[in-house]
Amino acid sequence: MVASDAQIVFDIGAHTGEDTDFYLRKGFKVVAVEADPDLAEALKRKFADPLTRGQLVVEAKAMFNEPGQTITLFKNTEISAWNTINPTFRDRNLNVHGKPSIEIQVETTTLARLVELHGKPYMVKIDIEGEDVNCLRQVKELKPVDRPQFASIECDIESLEGFEAELQAFLAGGFTQFALIPQHEVHNQVPPKPAKEGREIDYQFQKGASGLFGLEIPAKWVSKDEILAEYRQAWKNIALNGNKGTLNRWAPVAIRKYVRGAFNVLGFKAGWYDLHGRRP
Numbered sequence: 258m259v260a261s262d263a264q265i266v267f268d269i270g271a272h273t274g275e276d277t278d279f280y281l282r283k284g285f286k287v288v289a290v291e292a293d294p295d296l297a298e299a300l301k302r303k304f305a306d307p308l309t310r311g312q313l314v315v316e317a318k319a320m321f322n323e324p325g326q327t328i329t330l331f332k333n334t335e336i337s338a339w340n341t342i343n344p345t346f347r348d349r350n351l352n353v354h355g356k357p358s359i360e361i362q363v364e365t366t367t368l369a370r371l372v373e374l375h376g377k378p379y380m381v382k383i384d385i386e387g388e389d390v391n392c393l394r395q396v397k398e399l400k401p402v403d404r405p406q407f408a409s410i411e412c413d414i415e416s417l418e419g420f421e422a423e424l425q426a427f428l429a430g431g432f433t434q435f436a437l438i439p440q441h442e443v444h445n446q447v448p449p450k451p452a453k454e455g456r457e458i459d460y461q462f463q464k465g466a467s468g469l470f471g472l473e474i475p476a477k478w479v480s481k482d483e484i485l486a487e488y489r490q491a492w493k494n495i496a497l498n499g500n501k502g503t504l505n506r507w508a509p510v511a512i513r514k515y516v517r518g519a520f521n522v523l524g525f526k527a528g529w530y531d532l533h534g535r536r537p
Contacts, residue, residue, distance in 0.1 A: 264286065265288060265379055266285045266381075267380070267381045267382065268287055268288065268289045268382050269290045269381060269383045270290070270383060271289035271290060271297075272337065272338055273296060273299065273300070273303075273337070274303055274304060276466055277304065279462070280455075282456070283454060284456040290316045292319035292330050292342070292385070293340050294317050297316075318363065319366070320383075320395075321366070321367065323365060324369075324370040325365065326364070327363070327364060328365055329361070329362060331343075332360070332361050333358045334359060336350075339386055340386065341387050343388055346386050377402070377403045377405070379405060379471075380406065382408070382467050384411050384467065389410035389423070390410065390419075390423045393427065394430075396408065397431070404430060407471045408430070408533070408534050409467060410531065411440065411531055412488070412531065420485075423532060427534040432535060433481075433536065434478040435480070435481065435533065436476040436477065436533040436535075437530055437533075438468065438533060439491075440467070441528030443466050444466075448469065453471070453473045454471045454472050468531075476533075478535055484532070
């Protein structure tokens, strides 16, 4: 059981602790959920002190719709951030990117089970390849009193329809305000002073980190309609210059990266985004 004298963050898809480190330094209690048992053990070694103090709990489990089940994790042999329980993402990693996976069996958990064990989260960060929206949908199954104040997921960059489904999952969970954060620019974020969340700290975000959250995000909280319009604008760049965009499909392989780079300079950068939600 995580101690209750500080607010709790669920870091779902903790990976190597890129976000866990930030949350701990800010003074939050952290429940780090990581399906890969090797990465989970590495988290325990890396954060041995907060683990011993009770500031951190590591749950070596995969998020699923039932707790206590055994399912297949497709553990990527080259890029650990691409580990997934989603067969479609496994196939994409192999067929599109040439990155194979091995199959291992892991135990499952749910948001409700995590709340039962560790208490109500203040913030839930979700970054689990191909399964973000399914995990987010579990928020609506929680009692209103147990739902987090803030949540974030990595946006679908395959289609606008995917983003709209993610937005609907936020709305179903009671979130009414939203912010779009370009994750490819998180390394430029600077924690504000004075702090609006947790302790005041200096911090340099790593590549792949989710960055600031809650009251500290470097964006304006907006309505459902406003965030949809904002993502539609970002989608124009993704559709043109993204991994499956027009330039990537038609530019010759030998010059593709140079063509896309030129369009980046011209302001058509197609990065990836996190969608943050806030409840009243």
